[in-house]
Amino acid sequence: MTDPVIVVGAGPTGLMLACELGLAGAPVVVLDRRDTPDPRSPGQAVNAAVMELLEQRGLADELRESGLPLPGAHFSLLWLRPELVAGPHRVGGGLLVPQARLADVLERRARALGVDIRRGQEVTQLRQSAGSVTLRLRTADGESTLRGSYVVAADGANSTVRTLAGIGFPGGGWTVSGIVGDVVADLSEVAVNHLGAHYTASGGVYSGAPAGPGTLRVITTLFGDLPAGPAAGTGEVAQEELQREIEELTGRRLPAREVVWAERFTSVSGNAECYRAGRVFLAGDAAHSFYPLGGLRLSTCLQDAVNLGWKLAADLAGWAPPGLLDTYHAERHPEGERARLALDAQLALMHPAARAAGARSLVADLSRFEDVNRYLVELVTGVDLRYRLGADGAAGSVDPDPVLGGRVPGAAPLLHDGRGLLLLSDAAAGTGGASSRTAEGWSDRIATASASAAGETGSALLRPDGHVVWAEGSGGLEAALKNWFGAPR
Structure with a gap:
């Protein structure tokens, strides 16, 4: 039997990751040092990027039932105009809702997917071997050990797991x-x-x-x-x-x-030196930490979870292509740093007040320009996330196509099962189904749907986290399938 992925921390990051793993059928155990869920979470809002992630997994409507529309968007509390930003992303779609409510929604989904959540378990030691990680735990009944295939630290900015793994956390x-x-x-x-x-x-x-x-x-x-x-x-x-x-x-x-x-x-403002050390991964505040303003901190955390979950599940299922797990650090570390610096910039516009006044006035004037308003709105709402991919869909290259690496918000209802998705244009469907035939060897890992069902016109291949890794005219579909979904059956 495959050892489970051990997620340390039952906050929104850890629970979102557990949901992603559980959806893919991967064994997962969540540990938390608290005996009960913490109702005193400081967060009071989720931004548009979080809502997009929840839409992908069919969780957004439940959260909306207890939330209120989030009014506007701001950069350093200089108010922007999201209503002027045209595009597929609902940049004004955030919610006022306590973070504890989000955690409750995620925990109930995780348990429904069979996730094993254990509370009152504090990690005290960590030992890695070639094929597993063993944790020593302190509980009310004494000490015990737990072995996993991987360990993910989602235990906050003062992460015990990060410290035990010897990963530095330089700050700003x-x-x-x-x-x-x-x-x-x-x-x-x-x-x-x-x-x-x-x-x-x-x-x-x-x-x-x-x-x-x-x-x-x-x-x-x-x-x-x-x-x-x-x-x-x-x-x-x-x-x-x-x-x-x-x-x-x-x-x-x-x-x-x-x-x-x-x-x-x-x-504290900081970003870990690396998001992976052997079989230990960092996610959420354990990977990056900064002042929680405007929901960007939470959306950055949940993007970690959604990025990592399907990759770990693919590895445990045996179909992950070589190097897939390494793309987690390659994609998420720059985003953690970018978000941290975005918050540091906002703090620099606040303190000291007398010295920041001139800069605040200038940024307020600049935000009246349409392009500046768009850039800042998309930055603070987190919807501008786009990974750098090459013409063949491989990670880490310069983008030849503005579609690659981005998201297709209209595809969210088609991604509820957590698999990849091949969107087919009407033209592709009318040429004998060549793209469909190419993808047949990966039908256990990707679903197929009409591009029009996602509000699109061109064919595209989406990873389970919703990011486009191939688009019509950007390169070979088969190469992209192999790069992200491994060898065909």
């Missing part, structure tokens, strides 16, 4: 501190400056968004030196401390009837 120097919590309040009594996201005159950030009936999720961020004493680092804070920061940022106290919970958080 930004360390940001703030408070996140839920308060009970009558939203009709809440002032306008206590709702929405704001860059304040003091040079900090405040945001308030509904987190449930009569509940407001609030987040404060004060830049500069981290607080000293008991408030330093992370941990619970008193109601008065939360109110003091809210008043400093907004100019008035929040009419809160009760603070349900409030914790101080710190966010």
